[in-house]
Amino acid sequence: MGVLRTERFETARLFTPRVDRYSVIVVRTNRYSVPAWPIGQTARVLLRASHLVVYRKGQEVARHERLIAEGGGDRRCGCPR
Secondary structure (H helix, E strand, O other), X not given: OOOOOOOOOXXXXXXXXXXXXXXXXXXXXXXXXXXXXXXXXXXXXXXXXXXXXXXXXXXXXXXXEOOOOOOOOEOOOOOOO
């Protein structure tokens, strides 16, 4: 038998949504807030089974519990869209 690799296998899905004028991104029809940065810039999002992580320039800038229902509320205030 061969040697097993010790590298981590990433199971998250990668998305690169654009930040809107309200500092919100849309991932799979759900809205999540991100810290303010230039409108129209893209964020790097890793969507995992229970949460998503938002990165900018390699640094984690936001983490949210994943909304499972399609078209779920806005993560800033917990209100419906």
